Amino acid sequence: MQDAAPYIAQRPRRADGIRNYDAILTTARKAFEAAGADASLEDIAAQSGVAIGTLYRHFPTRAALVEAATRDGLASLISHADQAAATLPPLDALRSWMSQAIQHFSTFRGLVGILTRSMYDAGTPSHAACAAMHDSGARLLRSAQATGKIRADLTPDELFDLLSGAAWVRENSHPGSDGGARFLELVLTGATTRPDGPT
Amino acid sequence: MQDAAPYIAQRPRRADGIRNYDAILTTARKAFEAAGADASLEDIAAQSGVAIGTLYRHFPTRAALVEAATRDGLASLISHADQAAATLPPLDALRSWMSQAIQHFSTFRGLVGILTRSMYDAGTPSHAACAAMHDSGARLLRSAQATGKIRADLTPDELFDLLSGAAWVRENSHPGSDGGARFLELVLTGATTRPDGPT
DNA sequence: GTGCTATCATGAGACTACCTCAGGTTATCC
DNA sequence: GGATAACCTGAGGTAGTCTCATGATAGCAC
Numbered sequence: 340m341q342d343a344a345p346y347i348a349q350r351p352r353r354a355d356g357i358r359n360y361d362a363i364l365t366t367a368r369k370a371f372e373a374a375g376a377d378a379s380l381e382d383i384a385a386q387s388g389v390a391i392g393t394l395y396r397h398f399p400t401r402a403a404l405v406e407a408a409t410r411d412g413l414a415s416l417i418s419h420a421d422q423a424a425a426t427l428p429p430l431d432a433l434r435s436w437m438s439q440a441i442q443h444f445s446t447f448r449g450l451v452g453i454l455t456r457s458m459y460d461a462g463t464p465s466h467a468a469c470a471a472m473h474d475s476g477a478r479l480l481r482s483a484q485a486t487g488k489i490r491a492d493l494t495p496d497e498l499f500d501l502l503s504g505a506a507w508v509r510e511n512s513h514p515g516s517d518g519g520a521r522f523l524e525l526v527l528t529g530a531t532t533r534p535d536g537p538t
Numbered sequence: 539m540q541d542a543a544p545y546i547a548q549r550p551r552r553a554d555g556i557r558n559y560d561a562i563l564t565t566a567r568k569a570f571e572a573a574g575a576d577a578s579l580e581d582i583a584a585q586s587g588v589a590i591g592t593l594y595r596h597f598p599t600r601a602a603l604v605e606a607a608t609r610d611g612l613a614s615l616i617s618h619a620d621q622a623a624a625t626l627p628p629l630d631a632l633r634s635w636m637s638q639a640i641q642h643f644s645t646f647r648g649l650v651g652i653l654t655r656s657m658y659d660a661g662t663p664s665h666a667a668c669a670a671m672h673d674s675g676a677r678l679l680r681s682a683q684a685t686g687k688i689r690a691d692l693t694p695d696e697l698f699d700l701l702s703g704a705a706w707v708r709e710n711s712h713p714g715s716d717g718g719a720r721f722l723e724l725v726l727t728g729a730t731t732r733p734d735g736p737t
Numbered sequence: 738g739t740g741c742t743a744t745c746a747t748g749a750g751a752c753t754a755c756c757t758c759a760g761g762t763t764a765t766c767c
Numbered sequence: 768g769g770a771t772a773a774c775c776t777g778a779g780g781t782a783g784t785c786t787c788a789t790g791a792t793a794g795c796a797c
Contacts, residue, residue, distance in 0.1 A: 353744055353793050381783065390747045395785065452710060459712045493724075500711050500721055504703030511651060512699050513658045522699055525692075529728025552764050552773055580754065589776045594756065 360397045362387045367408045376405055376449025405453055406464035412443045413468045420475035429482040430489065434527060436479050437502060440472075441519040444506030451506045458499065473499065490532050501526045559596045561586045566607045575604055575648025604652055605663035611642045612667045619674035628681040629688065633726060635678050636701060639671075640718040643705030650705045657698065672698065689731050700725045 366387040370378040380401065384394040398404035419439050423432035444451045457465035458473060477495035484491050505526060509519035565586040569577040579600065583593040597603035618638050622631035643650045656664035657672060676694035683690050704725060708718035 351744085351794075355793070356745055359746085379783065380785090391784090392748065392786080393746055396745070399785095401784090455710050496712060497720060497724065500707045500715075501724065503710070504707045504721065507706040508699045508703045511654050512702070513695060516699075521696060522703065525696065525700065525728045526725065527728070529724045529726070550765075550773085554764070555774060558775085578754065579756090590755090591757080591777070592775055595774070598756095600755095 356397075359387070359389050359393055363389065363394055363397060363404075364407055367404050371405070371408060371447040371450075375447055376401075376453060380404075400464070402453065402457075403464045405450070406457075406468070409443075409446065409450065409454075409465070410468065412446060413465070413472055416440055416443050417472055417475045420472075420479055424479060424482065429479070429486050430531075433479045433483040433489070434523075436476065437498075437505075437527070438520070438523055440476070440502050441505045441509060441523060444503060445509040445519070448510055451503050451510060455499075455503050476502075488532060489530055493530055501530070555596075558586070558588050558592055562588065562593055562596060562603075563606055566603050570604070570607060570646040570649075574646055575600075575652060579603070599663070601652065601656075602663045604649070605656075605667070608642075608645065608649065608653075608664070609667065611645060612664070612671055615639055615642050616671055616674045619671075619678055623678060623681065628678070628685050629730075632678045632682040632688070633722070635675065636697075636704075636726070637719070637722055639675070639701050640704045640708060640722060643702060644708040644718070647709050650702050650709060654698075654702050675701075687731060688729055692729055700729070 363383065366383050367378075370383045370386070380394060381391055383404075384391045387394070394404075398407065416436075416439060420432075420436050423435050426432075427435060444454060453463075454465060454469055457463040458469040460466060473495060476498060480489065480493065480495055480498050483489040484493070505519050505522040508522055509516065562582065565582050566577075569582050569585070579593060580590055582603075583590045586593070593603075597606065615635075615638060619631075619635050622634045625631075626634060643653060652662075653664060653668055656662040657668040659665060672694060675697060679688065679692065679694055679697050682688040683692070704718050704721040707721055708715065
């Protein structure tokens, strides 16, 4: 759940390297939440007690650091999908997962944009995790569609458009917002079938 | 429609000042569309044939430049609302205006964010125009609600959440997107009333 | 413990962009 | 043809990104 160093199996890693890697990651999470995805990397290095070069050694790009900092959240989102599918009726499972996803996507300012880009760009660090999440969301969608309660013409990509739109609004809208719950409700209403046809 | 210098009435302006103001604005529009709202201001100045100080003289902040560059678009959006209200049934007028709004909000990458901030922050250059647009949208919404075809519990602020979410998705989603039309359709479906109640 | 070596850390510095301001220029008015 | 307010300039301070030559050291073998 916390800071599992990722390339531990590839090569023998030195203890100081692991220590710094973890320290940078912990600082980065706080910095991103405080200042958004474009927080100063120099500040993160300084607050971690390492030089800027050390940060770049472990995380060659900002995207790599963001990916590492949000990896656990994405993973738990995927497992949440499995759990919801196993314990809730399909429509409730979808709703619950979407709510969770919107919350995670807006962990800090700028995350949605990074995740959305990762979803459709295979060259980015988060791409694999995003694709996995895409699949687990698609499964929930298909189940809900199979019950006939969600309109059949809604595609997984469109589901993610709705999700990321909701997350962006949650990040950027007026202060008196309710954290995306209302947006999700409106969007889900649009996605459910109705007696008189989809439109 | 084009480059009307704004503070023309306040003081006698020199011809060279007006010339530079217009040149910067023309360059800025192109630069924003090519590189997004965070295009280099130094490049804009250079391509306009003026020094960086001249750009800052006319547009003290980036927000001021963006506001000036998008002023016409916002104004035409407001007049589109009046025209739609006068010539179309309320629901169609709302739909037409929303489509137009989504298109304008996503003129270039980063615009939605600026407009959304302006909407709720009275200290920003675009605030007045945003508020005016907010009002004209709210009027269309109220008319559509009066026909009973749009759910009565939808507030103007929520309408703008939906709009800006759609615009953000149009800006950032997958390449094979359709320009927000599908998102608008889904969202409008959620906003319309249904025989079996809103949820 | 000694030595070896791949791994790791350092931070100066090149680069880019933002924004300011003191000093110089010029359009405009009378 | 002055006077002057409006305007322009661009060097320079600040801040952030990212690289790389140099040096340090953890971990291993003996």
